[in-house]
Amino acid sequence: MAAEALPQAMPEVRGKLTPDAPLAKLVWFKTGGCADWLFEPADADDLSDFLRALDPAIPVMALGFGSNMIVRDSGVPGVVIRLGKAFAGVERIDSTTLRCGGGASGILVSSTARDAGIGGLEFLRSIPGTVGGFVRMNGGAYGREVKDVLRVCEVVLRSGQRKFLSPEDLAYTYRHSELPEGAVVISATFRGHIDSPEAIQAEMDRIAAAREASQPLRxxxxxxxxxxxxxxxxxxxxxxxxxxxxxxxxxxxxxxxxxxxxxxxxxxxxxxxxxxxxxxxxxxxxxxxxxxxxxxxxxxx
Incomplete structure (x- = not known):
């Protein structure tokens, strides 16, 4: 469905809604076409209201850092949703638990965990993406996966309904989940274990060095x-x-x-x-x- 055919179909938003939005600059390969529409919601209510009002026939896709994605040259139909600063926070819930926004980076999550003395989340330092993508793809590295640390996530369904899902609901397998089609992960709660910031930093350094030595990061x-x-x-x-x-x-x-x-x-x-x-x-x-x-x-x- 071409963007020029859609203007009258787009609901009003408080965030930013851009037609014919180039995606190449937003993905790591730096290739690919445009999204019919790119929506950057102001907050979770803006996202929920938008999806509730959007024609159900229009496809929706979430985009994080685009670090594990090929956007085809002919572009992406419908609406691509990108979560910005409003979804990038990370907060400590208790001595072993963090609540993380769907747009938060793995580096921010692991660094916040270190500062809070929460071990077991160091592997997220090595995954170049956002929490929403980790949850969707059961992201993992260096012997750990999201399914090992996720307690619950909150999503906005394609219908606009907000819902909490457990790891069991997501039916995780290797680099795959049963996240409903068109759903957007807006937060996730991760649980680790008590550890010293020094030990956590040492493990993060080990992981970073291993990546640098073996992967074409630049x-x-x-x-x-x-x-x-x-x-x-x-x-x-x-x-x-x-x-x-x-x-x-x-x-x-x-x-x-x-x-x-x-x-x-x-x-x-x-x-x-x-x-x-x-x-x-x-x-x-x-x-x-x-x-x-x-x-x-x-x-x-």
């Missing part, structure tokens, strides 16, 4: 491209299939970590997605293993 990338198959490492399967450094257009399989695709400078989203599919084909041919995308691919094909 490139236009989308993070881990493929899920690790049961008992296997995706990067190793990609490497064994001879894909290290493989290119399609301006997209390349990272030389540093073969489960990362990078935009060398002039890649299109089509280049990146085509490269991923070629890697999947070669891995299947070489090992018989069918890799599954971990990166979310969104927009019109």
């Amino acid at each position: 490139t236009k990338t989308g993070g881990s491209t493929f899920k690790n198959p049961e008992g296997l490492k995706a990067w190793q399967l990609v490497d064994e299939a001879g894909c290290r450094g493989l290119t399609v257009g301006g997209a390349q399989v990272s030389e540093k970590h073969t489960n990362f695709l990078i935009n060398t400078g002039d890649a299109t989203s089509s280049d990146i997605e085509a490269l991923g599919e070629e890697v999947r084909r070669r891995v299947k041919q070489n090992s018989g293993v069918e890799l599954e995308w971990e990166i979310q691919r969104v927009g019109r094909k």
Whole structure:
């Protein structure tokens, strides 16, 4: 549905509603087309009222830091929702618990936990995204996942209804949840354990050093491209299939970590997605293993 066909259908908002909004600058790959509409709500009530009044036929998608996403070149239909400062707070609830806004970064969550003497959330330091994305994708790294620390999250459903969901409601599996279609995570409560800030900082430093040593952090990338198959490492399967450094257009399989695709400078989203599919084909041919995308691919094909 094109943005020019929608103006009369858009509800009034207190936040910012932008038609034909470029998304490339908002995602890590720095590629892709426009959203028909980009909505940055003023607060949770603004978001709830907007979704309640929005034509149910118009699709809705939440966008965090865009760190694990390919936005296709033809753009994203409907409304993309991006949570701003009103959703980026983190507060201590008790000696082991934090309530975090859906737009809060992993770095802010882990740093706040450190200052509060709450251990067990250090792994969030290593995931370049926001709380809403972590909850949706069961984000994880270095042996821990969101399902290990989440107690409850609050979402705004596509209908505009606000609802609390437990980890059981989300039916978590590896990098996947059963979050309802069109729902937006506006907060999450995480529980860790009591630990010293010094020990927490040491673990965060260890994780940061490990990432720096093994991942192409200073490139236009989308993070881990493929899920690790049961008992296997995706990067190793990609490497064994001879894909290290493989290119399609301006997209390349990272030389540093073969489960990362990078935009060398002039890649299109089509280049990146085509490269991923070629890697999947070669891995299947070489090992018989069918890799599954971990990166979310969104927009019109």
